[in-house]
Amino acid sequence: MKTINLLIIDDKQENIIALEALIKRSDINIISTTSPNDALRICWEKDIAIALVDVQMPKMNGFELVEILKNNVRTKDIMVIFVTAISTEAKYAIKGLNAGAVDYLYKPLDPYITSAKVDAFIQLVRTQREIKKKNEQLEKIQHDLIKAKEDAEQGKRAKENFMANMSHEIRTPINGIIGLLHLLKQSSLDESQLEIVNLIDVSSSSLLGVINDILDLSKIEAGKFKISLAKTNIYDIVTQAANLLSVKAKEKNIALNLDIDPQLPKIIMADSLRLSQIFMNLLSNAIKFTNQGEVTFKIEVPEKNNNLVHIKFIISDTGIGISKENIDTIFNTFEQADNISTKVYEGTGLGLSIVKKLIELKGGSLEVSSELGKGSTFIFSKWYKFVDDNESEKTEQEPQTLQKFDGLKILIAEDNSINVFLIVKILNNWNIETHVVTNGQEAIDALAQDQFDLILMDTYMPVMNGLEAIKKIREGYAPGKETIPIITFSAGVLDSDNETAYKAGANDIIGKPFKVNVLHEKIAKLTQKN
Structure with missing residues (x-):
């Protein structure tokens, strides 16, 4: 136990000796002096917890000494007990307490009372110091927590900024590829050319899916991921996935078999993009780890109930398999089954982690069975709502030709030349007159000088970005406009990107890559032209 410094101040040495004899104990370090001035020096230099101060002393009495101590920040917390032989009248006690003392001891000293009071105040000092220590620790913890929170928020902002920039930089050129393929499909192509274009289209969507894997993982971990249900042709989803990955299978001289239960409904309510991600990841994984034999993609319908159907998507292979001790690790982010497979088979280790998270978010289940050296089987099963045949036929009808916008004039603010070519081509096909600028400042200048029915504004541009330009337009930098x-074009995928755009003053948002019919619908809605 740490000793406590106790100071005795009395102008008579015999009184000091008597007090020392009464209160001497192992946990107290007694310091004494007959001089008030020397006492002040000791209190300044040493950590004095308790001071026993005689009231009547020459040159400086006890009241004056205590007043000096209490007016100094360094010594104000010392507990002062007056030791006095003067009258026990209340006025003297009040004067001492007002000066800052905590108690009185009256001469001649009662040894039991003196010892008891000193013990009590020593215990009080220890308690106060322990509380002070705990408070300092709590303050440090609070400071550390605040700093950790600030660091985490800064890291989160940096991560979101990185994701937004990466999304824009990668998704923008993919938007150009997909858009150009859309235009190419409308030209005269023979059957083999159309097949190649369709494969490029599926490959582009697959590449977009890989990018989305990384972005989606962050959104899932942040609790910001959403499943969007819509009428989905499940036959198209599974056959597209199998057709696309059949090229990889052929390169490895292995078979890729597709086996669809005839009881499978054509149209189900599902998130087609997420289903495609799941199938592409599982099939790609199966082909990657299979060097001979085959990969089988089987769709079973164990049960139907009213308008609900239980579907099992089974992907099995004759590949390297997974050992029992490693089977639980394959769903960990950035991990493959073991170090050897990581060296032999390249990959991010993201696929199965995202598949598991997506399936759990969709309310489905994922089972895996495997035997080392003999292959693996992954089974994704879920109940889906399905659409009857009449509604299926309506869903699969060819879309009507998109109507023209005669007399409409649109300002396009976009710095990517491929996207400019794509957007202008699409709009001109709808009889829309276009004017192109490459940054936000040029957009404001063009708007101030000419009349437009609508602006298509890219979010990220040099000189002045789209959001800044929108704010300035709303603030009147182009008077009367x-x-x-x-409508903003955004390659961002975070909900906060959309919130920021709306807050800046955008009427609507269209993502990159965009669907042509969605762009047509938004333009029609905002310009009230059908």
Whole structure:
């Protein structure tokens, strides 16, 4: 136990000796002096917890000494007990307490009372110091927590900024590829050319899916991921996945078999993009780890109930398999089954982690069975709502030709030349007159000088980005044009990207890559032209 410094101040040495004899104990370090001035020095230099101060002393009495101690920040917390032989009248006690003392001891000293009081105050000092120590620890913990929170928020902002920039930089050129393929499909192509274009289209969507894997993983971990249900042709989803990956299978001289239960409904309510991600990841994994034999993609319908159907998607292979001790690790982010397979088979280790998270979010289940050297089987099963045959036929009808926008004039603010070519080509096909600028400042200048029915504004541009330009337009930098409809193009995938755009003043948002019919619908809605 740490000793406590106790100071005795009395102008008579015999009184000091008597007090020392009464209170001497192992956990107290007694310091004494007959001089008030020397006492002040000791209190300044040493950590004095308790001071026993005689009231009547020459040159400086006890009241004056205590007043000096209490007015100094360094010594104000010392517990002072007056030791006095003067009258026990209340006025003297009040004077001492007002000066800052905590108690009185009256001469001649009662040894039991003196010892008891000193013990009590020593215990009080220890308690106060322990509380002070705990408070300092709590303050440090609080400071550390605040700093950790600030660091985490800064890291989160940096991560979101990185994701937004990466999304824009990668998804923008993919938007150009997919858009150009859309235009190419509308030209005269023979059957083999159309097949190649369709494969490029599926490959582009697959590449987009890989990018989305990384972005989706962050969104899932942040609890910001959403499943969007819509009418989905499940036959198209599974056959596209199998057709696309059949090229990889052929390169490895292995068979890729597709076996669809005839009881499978054609149209189900599902998130087609996420289903495609799941199938592409599982099939790609199976082909990657199979060097001979085959991969089988089997779809079973164990049960139907009213408008609900239980579907099992079974992907099995004759590949290297997974050992029992490693089977639980394959769903960990950035991990493969073991170090050897990581060296032999390249990959991010993201696929199965995302598949498991997506399936859990969709309310499904994922089972895996495997034997080392003999292959693996993954079974994804879920109940889906399905659409009857009449509604299926309506869903699969060819879309009507998109109507023209005669007399419409649109300002396009976009710095990517491929996207400019794509958007202008699409809009011109709808009889829309276009004017192109490459940054936000040029957009404001063009708007101030000419009349437009609508602005298509890219989010990320040099000189002035799209969001800054929208804010300035809404603030009146192009007088009289504050309410012009504005659609922003965004390659961002975070909900906060959309919130930021709406807050800046955008009327609507269209993502990159975009669907042509969605762009047509948004333009029609904002310009009230059908």
